[in-house]
Amino acid sequence: MWRIKLACLLLIFVQVQRVVLGTHDVYIVVMEGDPVVSYRGGVDGFPATAVDLDEEMDVTSEAVTSYALHLRGHHDKLLDSHLVEGTYEKLYSYHHLINGFAVHMSSLQAEFLRKAPGVKHVERDMKVQKLTTHTPQFLGLPTGVWPTGGGLDRAGEDVVIGFVDSGIYPQHPSFAAHKTDRYGPVPRYKGKCEKDLVTQRSFCNGKIVGAQHFAKAAMAAGAFNPDVEFASPLDGDGHGSHTAAIAAGNNGIPVRMHGHEFGKASGMAPRARVAVYKVLYRLFGGYVADVVAAIDQAVQDGVDILNLSVGPNSPPTATRTTFLNPFDAALLSAVKAGVFVAQAAGNGGPFPKTLVSFSPWITTVAAGVDDRRYKNHLTLGNGKLISGLGVSHFNVISVQNELLKYNNLLCRASSSIISPNRLTNWF
Known part of the structure; x- marks a missing residue:
């Protein structure tokens, strides 16, 4: 009987704590100490994990695995020692590119963690938004870059592009594997493939080599509606499929609409592989905490390129320097790990202060010139x-x-x- 009473008292205490603490939001907490990609030793019992730019990191090695577990355990220990169990929810542990975690908690708890030893920075999560046939010829690819890489039939061969976007529609002919030369085993890449919730078929087919979705922050924020959104890598509005086809879509895909022919489409690197990291959804866009988790996972998986047609709705408010935030810090570590990162400049402009790509260490791509005059x-x-x-x-x-x-x-x-x-x- 006394155990039942104790359990009831604990439950009441937790509920009272929630009422006192107020409304919960998602926060990203950045810790002191290096993440896996930049750790060069110094912690007793854990050898260095960082490698030089001309070396490839083995993410399955004992050194990487043990240090990642050490960081994750340190995150849990901090939360357990400073917050009451049941009043918060840890969503992600970041350990590969940044040392930190995402947690659903109150503003009072966030202030408490800001003062905790070992905490470098606490930032409330922000929303992000999507940033949006003849192009290869206009850029001169058939006579320029493509021949240097083995010609059209080999352009992008063995390159894995990670798309942090709204997912993929795998049935689209731009991503078909059966109408092209057979794809061999993908080198280096170790990402996983989720299955379609309805058909239970894998999203991967040789052309698509990875497919994962990230929505924990969106769910914690109450923005994710399972009746409308797909809790899978399936593309809900076409944005992710569009960007993936531009970069890595198969060559020679007929473009037809309402019986009219609009030529044939091709990606810029038609033999490149596609790795999908879904973070954007139809009704609300996405959240930085999910985006950072996707970037962290993509670099661990071994992508060669990160394509980001995603960015914040506005500059960060927690720091005066726009690029000193968890999102851009993760991109810096991705570059240090040897990944080429390209991000769209934004949907605004041409007015001042409309750019939403702040990292000076990545390639920011804006609208340029074209030869299209209809x-x-x-x-x-x-x-x-x-x-x-x-x-x-x-x-x-x-x-x-x-x-x-x-x-x-x-x-x-x-x-x-x-x-x-x-x-x-x-x-």
Whole structure:
């Protein structure tokens, strides 16, 4: 009986603690001490794990595994000794690129941890957003880079690109493995493949070599709706599939829409492998804590390139220096580990202070120039041709303009010049 009473008292105590502590949010806590990629020794019983740039780290080695477990245990010990059990939830331990963790807790608990020995920085989690056929020819790839890498049939061979985005649609022909030369075993890469929740089929096929999703922070924040979002690497809105196809999509994929041909599409490195790290979702975007976990995992898995069409909604508020935050610190460690990192500059501009890619150690990609000018024509009934720029190229002959078809104000105001019977729209 006394055990039941004690259990009830503990439960009541935890609930009271939650009420007193107030609303919970996700926080990222950065600890003192080096992560795996930059640890060069100094902790008794744990040999150095860092390697030179021309060396490859064995993430399965005893040294790496034991030091990673040491960091994770240190995170748990800090939480257990400073916070009441049941009043918080640890979501991730970061140990490969940064030394820290993500935890769902109250603002009072966050303030308490800020003053704890060994804690370097505590930052409330932020939301992130998505950043958004002829391009290979325009860039001169067929006569430039592709021949130096073995030609079109070998462009990107054995390179693994990690896409931290909204997932992948594996059935798309840009990611098919059966219509290309057979892919051999992927060197170095050790990532895992999740299965489709409905079909139980793997997302991987030889072209796609890794597929994982990260949503613990989104779930803790109450943003993830399982009735709308896919709790899997499946792409919910096409953004991730779009970026993956641009970078690594198969060559010679016909582009058809409503019976019209728009040429053939190709990725910039059509033989590269695709590794998917889903962190973005349809209704809300994503959260930094999930993004950092994905980046940390991708580098552990052995990607060669990280592609990030994702960024914060605004500059970080916890530091005056925009790139001194867990996200950009993780990217710095990724570069130190020999990974090439490319991030989109953002959706804003051309106004000042609209850039949301802050790391000086990565490649930030913004919109540039192109040679696309869709010139379309409007032919009137009297044979007069009006030319102008359209949003796309469209080969449709003699389609009546719906705006003028129903005798609206424009039609009545100019009936002596233009009538529905005399107008064709070639857009």
